[in-house]
Amino acid sequence: MEHQELxxxxxxxxxxxxxxxxxxxxxxxxxxxxxxxxxxxSVMWSEHCSYKNSITWLKTLPxxxxxxxxxxxxxxxxxxxLGDGIGCAFxxxxxxxxxxxxxxxxxxxxxxxxNRDIFTMGARPIAQLNSLRFGDLKLDKTKWLVKGVxxxxxxxxxxxxIATVGGELFFDECYNINPLVxxxxxxxxxxxxxxxxxxxxxxxxxxxxGSATGKDGIHGAAFASKxxxxxxxxxxxxxxxxxxxxxxxxxxxxxxxxxxGAVVGMQDMxxxxxxxxxxxxxAKGEHGMRIDLDKVPTRQANMKPFEILLSESQERxxxxxxxxxxxxxxxxxxxxxxxxxIIGEVTDTKRLHYYMGGQLVADVxxxxxxxxxxxxxxxxxxxxxxxxxxxxxxKIEDVKEPADLKAVADHLIAHxxxxxxxxxxxxxxxxxxxxxxxxxxxxxxAVVGVKGTNKAIVLTVDCNSRYVYADPxxxxxxAVAEAxxxxxxxxxxxxxxxxxxNFGNPYVPEVYWQFVGAIKGMSEACIxxxxxxxGGNVSFYNQSTDDGPVFPTPTIGMLGVMDDIANIMxxxxxxxxxxxxxxxxxxxxxxxxxxxxxxxxxxxxxxxYFDLDKEYAMHQVIKQxxxxxxxxxAHDVADGGLYxxxxxxxxxxxxxFTIEADDSIRKDAFLYGEAQGRVVVSVKPDQQDAFVELLxxxxxxxxxxxxxxxxxxxxxxASFGDVATAKLVYDNVLHNILGE
Numbered sequence: 001m002e003h004q005e006l007x008x009x010x011x012x013x014x015x016x017x018x019x020x021x022x023x024x025x026x027x028x029x030x031x032x033x034x035x036x037x038x039x040x041x042s043v044m045w046s047e048h049c050s051y052k053n054s055i056t057w058l059k060t061l062p063x064x065x066x067x068x069x070x071x072x073x074x075x076x077x078x079x080x081x082l083g084d085g086i087g088c089a090f091x092x093x094x095x096x097x098x099x100x101x102x103x104x105x106x107x108x109x110x111x112x113x114x115n116r117d118i119f120t121m122g123a124r125p126i127a128q129l130n131s132l133r134f135g136d137l138k139l140d141k142t143k144w145l146v147k148g149v150x151x152x153x154x155x156x157x158x159x160x161x162i163a164t165v166g167g168e169l170f171f172d173e174c175y176n177i178n179p180l181v182x183x184x185x186x187x188x189x190x191x192x193x194x195x196x197x198x199x200x201x202x203x204x205x206x207x208x209x210g211s212a213t214g215k216d217g218i219h220g221a222a223f224a225s226k227x228x229x230x231x232x233x234x235x236x237x238x239x240x241x242x243x244x245x246x247x248x249x250x251x252x253x254x255x256x257x258x259x260x261g262a263v264v265g266m267q268d269m270x271x272x273x274x275x276x277x278x279x280x281x282x283a284k285g286e287h288g289m290r291i292d293l294d295k296v297p298t299r300q301a302n303m304k305p306f307e308i309l310l311s312e313s314q315e316r317x318x319x320x321x322x323x324x325x326x327x328x329x330x331x332x333x334x335x336x337x338x339x340x341x342i343i344g345e346v347t348d349t350k351r352l353h354y355y356m357g358g359q360l361v362a363d364v365x366x367x368x369x370x371x372x373x374x375x376x377x378x379x380x381x382x383x384x385x386x387x388x389x390x391x392x393x394x395k396i397e398d399v400k401e402p403a404d405l406k407a408v409a410d411h412l413i414a415h416x417x418x419x420x421x422x423x424x425x426x427x428x429x430x431x432x433x434x435x436x437x438x439x440x441x442x443x444x445x446a447v448v449g450v451k452g453t454n455k456a457i458v459l460t461v462d463c464n465s466r467y468v469y470a471d472p473x474x475x476x477x478x479a480v481a482e483a484x485x486x487x488x489x490x491x492x493x494x495x496x497x498x499x500x501x502n503f504g505n506p507y508v509p510e511v512y513w514q515f516v517g518a519i520k521g522m523s524e525a526c527i528x529x530x531x532x533x534x535g536g537n538v539s540f541y542n543q544s545t546d547d548g549p550v551f552p553t554p555t556i557g558m559l560g561v562m563d564d565i566a567n568i569m570x571x572x573x574x575x576x577x578x579x580x581x582x583x584x585x586x587x588x589x590x591x592x593x594x595x596x597x598x599x600x601x602x603x604x605x606x607x608x609y610f611d612l613d614k615e616y617a618m619h620q621v622i623k624q625x626x627x628x629x630x631x632x633x634a635h636d637v638a639d640g641g642l643y644x645x646x647x648x649x650x651x652x653x654x655x656x657f658t659i660e661a662d663d664s665i666r667k668d669a670f671l672y673g674e675a676q677g678r679v680v681v682s683v684k685p686d687q688q689d690a691f692v693e694l695l696x697x698x699x700x701x702x703x704x705x706x707x708x709x710x711x712x713x714x715x716x717x718a719s720f721g722d723v724a725t726a727k728l729v730y731d732n733v734l735h736n737i738l739g740e
Contacts, residue, residue, distance in 0.1 A: 078534020103148025135176030458492030472517030504549020
């Protein structure tokens with residue numbers, strides 16, 4: 001075998017491997033690995049590929065459900081049964097580190113990668129969402145990051161031709177250095193048309209298809225598994241470059257080639273490139289591969305073996321084909337004018353043999369590289385941080401209630417976390433594909449019709465990271481509950497989740513405590529809502545300015561099903577005179593609210609009030625109200641509290657509201673507190689009796705707040721202005737900061 005350079009503990013350390021991992025590799029190999037082999041282990045054993053610091057806890061999440069067609073970890077994405085022979089593949093993933101350095105390409109390739117995960121399974125993507133976190137919007141760097149990320153997502157998604165239908169945007173200075181860019185995609189597939197990421201059949205040819213392989217994204221998986229620092233800009237080659245038009249061709253060619261029946265298995269090339277696809281498919285199929293690296297189409301001359309193996313160049317797939325059916329496969333890729341090269345064949349060795357110019361350059365066992373095989377698994381130490389106890393000591397009585405409650409409303413309406421995200425969404429095409437039913441209708445979740453049926457999928461991404469920082473277990477349970485609440489308010493039935501777990505350095509016990517708490521809270525809520533976890537992504541090493549971690553941010557992407565699109569429910573008030581009710585209980589609570597954080601500038605507080613059982617019961621009542629057509633609108637109370645929820649329901653049709661506060665609790669808590677488990681609904685006067693009757697039989701609290709009016713905002717007889725003025729501010733906050 002070619003001797004490349006002396007590999008030592010120091011080389012291993014530079015590649016991100018621990019000393020005992022280097023020893024273990026030598027033991028597995030029965031010798032000292034060469035540099036190419038060590039590079040292979042370094043990316044496959046990185047956190048990004050192996051989940052070595054998280055898998056112990058991820059395994060505790062609920063994965064079973066009546067609608068599951070593929071369990072977490074089995075395939076590139078989760079696969080859920082929608083009924084009538086139709087499945088939905090969906091997944092969320094992060095592209096945080098690349099986006100911190102090169103926001104446009106970092107975000108664009110995040111969109112490309114998540115869509116490839118969907119269509120590699122045979123599903124046609126029909127909807128994309130994203131969850132974005134940035135630092136202080138007053139900083140020029142933050143503005144640059146926001147503009148680059150949003151343009152990257154928009155340009156790639158729009159050109160690729162998949163509607164961006166929803167998402168969230170949140171600003172906090174903890175994300176100043178390290179923004180979070182989480183991309184979600186969902187696609188539809190007919191039963192029997194899915195394909196697995198596996199490889200078997202000795203002598204079956206192995207193809208690489210799509211773009212040529214370049215030097216972009218080398219060691220990208222390892223780069224995603226370390227902290228962002230001032231020196232990170234030197235890692236720019238670790239950021240991939242995307243081409244949405246190439247991806248569009250690849251999508252069509254992939255779906256067409258699957259229909260030939262000639263495909264044994266297929267996997268996209270994401271993190272760790274060729275080596276990842278080779279090893280994971282081989283380990284799954286319990287076979288090996290012989291690969292000739294000089295047969296891989298490359299963009300640069302004289303690429304070294306490790307560069308070809310580790311490149312994360314975009315828009316590429318690995319396909320194993322039934323021997324004798326090569327012509328059918330090649331014809332499809334020729335038609336779409338895409339590279340399609342045989343680079344090797346399947347063997348029965350369970351090893352990966354890599355050759356360059358006929359010379360063996362690397363020989364590694366497939367199973368020892370992968371998660372669930374020989375990749376290391378660690379149980380990290382965790383410790384409750386000192387701040388947690390301090391948070392619990394918060395008392396509402398210590399916060400003076402403002403004399404001018406309208407000033408608080410004005411502050412919240414103008415806050416970037418609350419105000420309209422129109423600046424972002426106007427850059428995304430939500431209409432392409434003509435299936436989106438919520439483009440011009442305000443709805444708590446995105447509703448996307450499944451063509452040829454009466455069904456729709458209902459999608460949302462949710463996580464209030466301030467709550468998770470305050471109390472990881474409760475905060476993450478709230479993220480699941482809010483996602484379910486949004487889907488329920490849109491008229492859907494929550495079915496399953498995918499998650500993107502964004503945390504700091506797992507070797508810091510206080511950070512790992514946040515991670516463990518979040519997993520426990522997620523489990524608890526997913527079991528209650530019967531929404532199993534179909535998979536997702538862990539992103540550690542997300543750092544803030546003061547060299548501490550970002551807020552722990554376990555983003556929840558939830559899929560719901562609407563069996564009949566006639567059940568769609570929107571959030572907007574429909575006509576003056578309708579009655580406004582609050583379903584769920586009012587609580588004397590302002591903990592971790594946007595009001596407490598930005599108006600009072602108090603950060604030390606527990607998570608807001610949350611009762612999982614009451615929340616679940618409330619959702620069941622909302623579902624009945626929608627099915628029995630007893631309400632005109634439904635909108636959950638979330639960031640900004642009840643007042644913001646009312647305003648968001650009033651603005652779409654330029655209506656207003658006249659409401660009375662609950663005297664038993666503080667006015668600021670009533671209007672701006674973020675206690676969970678509440679939904680604002682509007683009811684026609686002639687349906688009030690039927691509405692009250694249904695709620696009286698349920699053990700869920702409800703309150704008559706007031707009525708919808710022509711456009712005034714009135715609380716306890718006092719004017720909070722008019723809807724037109726509020727809307728002008730709300731709609732233009734981001735435009736005024738970021739420009740048109």
